[in-house]
Amino acid sequence: MVQLNEEILHKVITKRPEISHKGTFGRVVLIGGNQQYGGAIIMSAEACIKSGAGLTTVVTAEKNHSALHARLPEAMVLAFWETTMIYQVLEKADVVLIGPGLGLDKAALTLLKGVLKSQKEQQWLVIDGSAISLFSEYNLSLKHPEQTVFTPHQAEWERLSGLSFIQQTDENNRAKQALLGAKIALKSHRTTIYDEAIAYYQNPLGNPGMATGGTGDTLAGMITGFLAQFEKNIDTIGAAVYLHSLIGDELAKDHYVVLPTSISEALPRYMKKYATERN
Amino acid sequence: MVQLNEEILHKVITKRPEISHKGTFGRVVLIGGNQQYGGAIIMSAEACIKSGAGLTTVVTAEKNHSALHARLPEAMVLAFWETTMIYQVLEKADVVLIGPGLGLDKAALTLLKGVLKSQKEQQWLVIDGSAISLFSEYNLSLKHPEQTVFTPHQAEWERLSGLSFIQQTDENNRAKQALLGAKIALKSHRTTIYDEAIAYYQNPLGNPGMATGGTGDTLAGMITGFLAQFEKNIDTIGAAVYLHSLIGDELAKDHYVVLPTSISEALPRYMKKYATERN
Amino acid sequence: MVQLNEEILHKVITKRPEISHKGTFGRVVLIGGNQQYGGAIIMSAEACIKSGAGLTTVVTAEKNHSALHARLPEAMVLAFWETTMIYQVLEKADVVLIGPGLGLDKAALTLLKGVLKSQKEQQWLVIDGSAISLFSEYNLSLKHPEQTVFTPHQAEWERLSGLSFIQQTDENNRAKQALLGAKIALKSHRTTIYDEAIAYYQNPLGNPGMATGGTGDTLAGMITGFLAQFEKNIDTIGAAVYLHSLIGDELAKDHYVVLPTSISEALPRYMKKYATERN
Amino acid sequence: MVQLNEEILHKVITKRPEISHKGTFGRVVLIGGNQQYGGAIIMSAEACIKSGAGLTTVVTAEKNHSALHARLPEAMVLAFWETTMIYQVLEKADVVLIGPGLGLDKAALTLLKGVLKSQKEQQWLVIDGSAISLFSEYNLSLKHPEQTVFTPHQAEWERLSGLSFIQQTDENNRAKQALLGAKIALKSHRTTIYDEAIAYYQNPLGNPGMATGGTGDTLAGMITGFLAQFEKNIDTIGAAVYLHSLIGDELAKDHYVVLPTSISEALPRYMKKYATERN
Numbered sequence A, B, C, D: 001m002v003q004l005n006e007e008i009l010h011k012v013i014t015k016r017p018e019i020s021h022k023g024t025f026g027r028v029v030l031i032g033g034n035q036q037y038g039g040a041i042i043m044s045a046e047a048c049i050k051s052g053a054g055l056t057t058v059v060t061a062e063k064n065h066s067a068l069h070a071r072l073p074e075a076m077v078l079a080f081w082e083t084t085m086i087y088q089v090l091e092k093a094d095v096v097l098i099g100p101g102l103g104l105d106k107a108a109l110t111l112l113k114g115v116l117k118s119q120k121e122q123q124w125l126v127i128d129g130s131a132i133s134l135f136s137e138y139n140l141s142l143k144h145p146e147q148t149v150f151t152p153h154q155a156e157w158e159r160l161s162g163l164s165f166i167q168q169t170d171e172n173n174r175a176k177q178a179l180l181g182a183k184i185a186l187k188s189h190r191t192t193i194y195d196e197a198i199a200y201y202q203n204p205l206g207n208p209g210m211a212t213g214g215t216g217d218t219l220a221g222m223i224t225g226f227l228a229q230f231e232k233n234i235d236t237i238g239a240a241v242y243l244h245s246l247i248g249d250e251l252a253k254d255h256y257v258v259l260p261t262s263i264s265e266a267l268p269r270y271m272k273k274y275a276t277e278r279n
Helices: A006-012 A038-050 A062-071 A083-092 A106-118 A130-137 A154-161 A170-180 A215-229 A234-252 A260-278 B006-012 B038-050 B062-071 B083-092 B106-118 B130-137 B154-161 B170-180 B215-229 B234-252 B260-278 C006-012 C038-050 C062-071 C083-092 C106-118 C130-137 C154-161 C170-180 C215-229 C234-252 C260-278 D006-012 D038-050 D062-071 D083-092 D106-118 D130-137 D154-161 D170-180 D215-229 D234-252 D260-278
Strands: A027-031 A055-059 A076-078 A095-098 A124-128 A148-151 A183-186 A192-195 A198-202 B027-031 B055-059 B076-078 B095-098 B124-128 B148-151 B183-186 B192-195 B198-202 C027-031 C055-059 C076-078 C095-098 C124-127 C148-150 C183-186 C192-195 C198-202 D027-031 D055-059 D076-078 D095-098 D124-128 D148-151 D183-186 D192-195 D198-202
Touching: A006 A234, A006 A260, A027 A038, A027 A083, A027 A215, A038 A055, A038 A062, A038 A215, A038 A260, A038 B062, A038 B076, A055 A083, A062 A076, A062 B062, A062 C062, A062 D038, A062 D062, A076 A083, A076 D038, A083 A106, A095 A106, A095 A215, A106 A130, A124 A130, A124 A215, A130 A148, A130 A154, A148 A215, A154 A170, A154 A183, A170 A183, A170 A192, A170 A198, A183 A234, A192 A234, A198 A234, A215 A234, A215 A260, A234 A260, B006 B234, B006 B260, B027 B038, B027 B083, B027 B215, B038 B055, B038 B062, B038 B215, B038 B260, B038 C062, B038 C076, B055 B083, B062 B076, B062 C062, B062 D062, B076 B083, B083 B106, B095 B106, B095 B215, B106 B130, B124 B130, B124 B215, B130 B148, B130 B154, B148 B215, B154 B170, B154 B183, B170 B183, B170 B192, B170 B198, B183 B234, B192 B234, B198 B234, B215 B234, B215 B260, B234 B260, C006 C234, C006 C260, C027 C038, C027 C083, C027 C215, C038 C055, C038 C062, C038 C215, C038 C260, C038 D062, C038 D076, C055 C083, C062 C076, C062 D062, C076 C083, C083 C106, C095 C106, C095 C215, C106 C130, C124 C130, C124 C215, C130 C154, C154 C170, C154 C183, C170 C183, C170 C192, C170 C198, C183 C234, C192 C234, C198 C234, C215 C234, C215 C260, C234 C260, D006 D234, D006 D260, D027 D038, D027 D083, D027 D215, D038 D055, D038 D062, D038 D215, D038 D260, D055 D083, D062 D076, D076 D083, D083 D106, D095 D106, D095 D215, D106 D130, D124 D130, D124 D215, D130 D148, D130 D154, D148 D215, D154 D170, D154 D183, D170 D183, D170 D192, D170 D198, D183 D234, D192 D234, D198 D234, D215 D234, D215 D260, D234 D260
Parallel strands: A027 A055, A027 A095, A055 A076, A095 A124, A124 A148, A148 A183, B027 B055, B027 B095, B055 B076, B095 B124, B124 B148, B148 B183, C027 C055, C027 C095, C055 C076, C095 C124, C124 C148, C148 C183, D027 D055, D027 D095, D055 D076, D095 D124, D124 D148, D148 D183
Antiparallel strands: A183 A192, A192 A198, B183 B192, B192 B198, C183 C192, C192 C198, D183 D192, D192 D198
8 A cells, every 4th residue: 555645746737738628628517415515516616626627517406506606607507407408418527426415315316326327438437425325325336337436434435335434444445345346535534545456545644624524525526626637547536635635734734624615725726836846 | 700811722722633523523503594684694604614613504594595605615504494404403413503693583483492492411502692582582491501601792681681781790690690500601892701600701802893793693603613622611612702802803903893704714723823832 | 175185084983982882883774786786785785894884784685685695794684575674774773875776666766765754863864876866856855964965976966956067067066965955975086075065075086997887886885884983974974985085096006997896895904094093 | 910919918908098987998798697607607797897897787597696796796687588678788788798608599599689680880799609609500690790709719610610620721710700700719729810801810828727617708708898998999809818818827827727717806907017017
């Protein structure tokens, strides 16, 4: 297992090609934010767009559209009931994130099933939050596990893997990841990323000032934004995880609590720094 | 009676434990903000979350959800009519604040009665603003007075204690507090905190630039946020009161009026400063 | 006629009394912002609250409440249809502003008539924008002209006074002001303030970068906020007019266009500066 | 063909006349932002108003009004269904922008036809985004092509000109522009502006950090704002195009992705700089 360090940022955050357009940096669909948890998908969207995704559509309860646009007019929106349109944007998406603030009701389940079923060759899927719980509870399956990332915290990993907290040893986690086939970013005090039955990366950074609602939603948005524009692999997931904590540690130097939205705010400057130093 | 000073901040604002998660820093429910006074609960929420509470749900009129999310996606929301869900989040709450902008109508009374009735062992309750007026008018009672904080201004204290302004001497206030059993943060030019028939703390700070709508809502949110993550006692209430005024005094050095939201904005930096200097 | 200068700021912007509360700095009602012009009353509210008014209620089309709260949770809100509540807050108001973005329809007229009729002893009234046009068109009258301020631009003054642009000489304006009895802040390249048949003050400041939608709404809000907390007289109106342009001139040093909201943003610092230098 | 450089900014961004008012700097109507793409017209509005347009009305789906006002109270609003009012503001408009986020449905087509039909002598029209696609698909025609600007990206230009990407040579583009009669700002890696069968200007600036959703909407808003207040000609379009990229390049020095709204935010300072240096 490799401890993540700044090298992963230099490796992943490449300089953008001169000749490029919005599509070059990925078409993303973010799905979440119900009646109660609208803020979650808003935070994911901020992280995704401020990390540089090209074109981002947010599928969320219609009551959340106004707040999202007030903070981030760069996002496009669809309501949960706009089924036809949702499948049109999913059709063209390079990366799909489902889960932040999605909730556990029937509509959420239907949407998750639809996303799983419509996953295409080359399309990556990030499954977070309540979508992980639904996936576990209903024993759903993946069409393209190798293009799928789960981002559970420990309780969600318990549901997904069947491993109790005590059983969540590195060895057991690796075995369960192999069964699932998908990549796993297991969030904890020290987030670990699993793939191909290996615990690839461990994140040495992060601090307790980040233990506040929305930190995970922001990370999920960053992973999605990174996958949209950089190589779609475990390194890119590692770079997102590492940078999320690195910014959090920097902010924690003079903030008692690190608001998740302040991490997203800082993204364009930090990414520039790492893209420049090496390239 | 002790004059509050910076010692209280060093004492209360502890360094966060390395191994921790959102729940470590408390589950909070904030209830208030009707059709007319939505801004009040928004300001409480900003103070609560920016002081570091772990997970915060705001129960407010649905028309306020969008503005709240536009300012603060870190909050979760419920509407007043979502009764079942409200009692679900109350069930898990470590601290509940009720009152800022709640209003005085029947729905407000019903909600207040429900909150009082559902208060659990270990669950703290902060009663502010119109909830104090309702509590007084309807002679309501507390299940766990020792885990309850009232934050009246002088007119609200008159309603709650029956003491006219002139009668609000320290001695009379102490006697009434003893009868109520709850902690009292009596807001005034020099806020005093009463507990166990004693005038524990007096706040020597504060300035007239803070005399503007929302200052009390912000203080209520800070007290709630502090109780969510630090020891649940009179010191923690004192620290919130003192820091609120300390930041207000700092801002007043170059601001004629101190907007309440600017106090909340400054919280993460000030709290870090006091957490760091000693720990 | 006196050219306004910094003296007026020192004279009017007094240091706040140590023993004070929200009510000390005035209860304000701002009325305006229909379906089309919601931004106008939002800008007035920002100017009013950031200049230090104690308690501010904004009466505006309900569709504007969310945007207002998203920018300024310090404001309280009522919708145009909440007639009973509107008259309750008017009853207690120290200063009322009516007009910014109010529009010219029947509902606007009804509201204006109601405000004029309910004006009380000691209550000041600021009439701006479309309320001036309605006042003129329907030949309405004032109960307390000496406590009323009109803030017309030149076309509105034409409607109110019957003076064509060419006829708007200082002498004619003074005569018309005497007939009306109310104070007049006639906005132009060099705003002039009339009272008691005298052209009291002329404002030498201001710049063409301020010629953009919302500048007048902001000025109306500042005049209202100043009247709420300082002596209710022509000096206070003069101070608001002068400071509005002074900030505008400062901002214009490095901004091609001066957004009205940026003037309000700067208010607390500028007011502190002038309150401090002398007091 | 001339490469744009800073000279164009000095030439176009004139010092404002001392004696002036809101109307001096143009009345603008911006039309776009449907159910899904509300952010697009919000971004256009920010660019238009922050570049200094005098009075700006935004015609957009009513669900977008609140977010627009939350970000930019300086704008006035109308909903798509307020047909009578729309034609009233169009009647007085100096410049009209139609297209950002407008969509392709029947209502959009009807509105576009109405705008084209109502174009008046002296009124300029900027046609962007989906309005270009509709214009092409339905073979619509212009009343005043010499007062019309199309701002297509390459795929939209293909629809409008019938030229495939490969056929989009400078010579072919010039010929097609001559047929259309309108000015063309053909957006690409190096935007080129065509008029009178000539490739007038090419923009040497811009960077791949700007390749993100909303960059084109922002440019369309800037072109509109510039035409509203400066001379209505090809130079003014060139200045808007050049400044948009110049700010983008400056921001890209320390931002990996350049959010379109950050370009608008910077406009008042940059415009002041170029207005001052020469005038």
